[in-house]
Amino acid sequence: MSLFYSDMTRRLSQPGSDVWGIHDEAVARQRAGDDIILLSVGDPDFSTPEYISQYTVEQINRGRTHYSPPEGEPQLRETIARLESDLTGKSFSAEQFVVFPGATATLYSVFASIANPGDEVVVPEPLYAGYRGLFDALGIHDVTVPLSLPDFELDVAAVFAAVTDTTRAVLVNTPGNPCGNLIPCESLAALARGCRERDLWLVCDEVYSLITFETPHISLLRSTDDLSNVIVIDGLSKSHAMSGWRLGWAVAPEQLITQLIRVSGATLFGTSQFIQDGAAYALANDGPDVEKMRVEYQRRRDYAAQRLDAIAGLDYFKPRGGMFVMVDSSRIANDGADFARRLLDEAGISVVPGRGFGESAASYVRVSLTHPVSVLEDVFDRIARVAGHMQRY
Ligand SMILES: Cc1ncc(COP(=O)(O)O)c(C=O)c1O
Structure with a gap:
């Protein structure tokens, strides 16, 4: 056989x-x-902080153990929207977010929606090793651009020099794994502008957003006013020590949100209800x-x-x-x-x-x-x- x-x-x-x-x-x-x-x-x-676990167990006992909408629970989406609005000074609504079981599933669904097998994504290196598996799964070719030594700085011109006819997106990660580098606001703004001019998506993975030292993280969402080609991914694995809970999300323009909800509905069928309840509670009660x-x-x-x-x-x-x-x-x-x-x-x-x-x-x-x-x-x-x-x- x-x-x-x-x-x-x-x-x-x-x-x-x-x-x-x-x-x-x-x-x-x-x-x-x-x-x-x-x-x-x-x-x-x-x-994971005890108050989050305790609250989540209560949610299980309350029967929050059923299917959830593919876009995520309204309460969690609203909580994320409120937080992002506070952090960026912009006005976000729940409809701009889709919740997934982890940033990895989010990244997979995003790239499955914005690139075909054989397409290219430009990504600075050293890069998070997990991106390679995602790209291999989807048949996407990564085109890497070295960060400049000794500070692992992003060279925006080098990123655009690597763009070809089959490039669909630029993927950046700040704060960065593995280097711990931060991409400054001006570079994020220049990337967003340059991507827009070239009809490219700009995807920013911000899963370490709450773990910064001397200077706070600046989100891509804050760095540019035009969010029409911008996708930001975040989650709770690192900041809240909730890696095993599997909870992440994407902020994206309206049309892509519709696509992401379709991908989620078709492949994941939503994220666990009680995990989302716990996540909303965690985000609202950070402390x-x-x-x-x-x-x-x-x-x-x-x-x-x-x-x-x-x-x-x-x-x-x-x-x-x-x-x-x-x-x-x-x-x-x-x-x-x-x-x-x-x-x-x-x-x-x-x-x-x-x-x-x-x-x-x-x-x-x-x-x-x-x-x-x-x-x-x-x-x-x-x-x-x-x-x-x-x-x-
Ligand atoms: C840069 C980066 N993105 C995404 C992930 C995956 O996050 P999640 O646990 O939410 O899937 C990791 C995990 O190490 C990471 O370092």
Whole structure:
């Protein structure tokens, strides 16, 4: 028997850059009892704030366990619209938002609606590794434009130089994973304008919007007045430590909203009612818990920076947001893959080799700030030891 498989399955099984190889091996070793510290995933180590969980359990007990409209529950859409209006000074209505089970499903539905297989999307790199899987699933080609070193700044002219006849969209991510860079308001405005002039969509992934350090996040929604070609994606996985709840949303122009609702209705059949109730409650009652987590990420970032400053042979970019630090090993290792391998084999530290985020990050490793400082003390002791050995050879 020779049963048929789609082109999508073939695209998804292509050997890509081995982004998760070290992580998978580290998890297996940890399960086998080895002393391993995982700094290779972007899942918050905090528990979801208790008041959110408690309220959501009450919603389950109230019977909020049925189908939900494909566009999302009115109360959640209204809550998001109110928040975005407060943050941007513009007036948003619930009808401008569609809710999905996570930012990933949102991104998938957006790109399924704005590009065909074979089309191109221009995206700065280093880029969030998850975009590659999404594009492979949809048969979209990503055209990458390196961010400018040493600050991982976006070069708007370089983005437009990469546009071709088959480009449908530009995708940016601020605050950025993996670099922790922020795209300034003027660049977002220039991108939106340039995309409009070229009939392109501008998609901005802002899932780390509430985790910034010295300067607050500025949304694309605030950066430009004309939102006719603009799509912004956000969610609760990072800011509220709700990664397992699966809750995200898109803000988009009216016609695209109609399409997104069709995609959601056809493929997802809506997002869980009680999860949306919990999300609306979380957003309406944010309070100190979300801020506490942000402050803790900043404390960890500061600690990591202080330790990295003292390790000879390593350079790094001090992130301005998000939950990762990019460490450049080019002075002591052949590349980030070499350094990541040595960290795992000699010190039980699991980080992601930079090449997984694009060739321009090949000499880097990405370190997640998903452990308290008490654990990071041990982490950076181990990293310093390995870097010290590597310097001597
Ligand atoms: C930049 C970026 N976008 C999207 C996602 C996925 O978010 P979600 O958990 O809402 O699907 C992640 C998760 O790591 C991310 O880093």
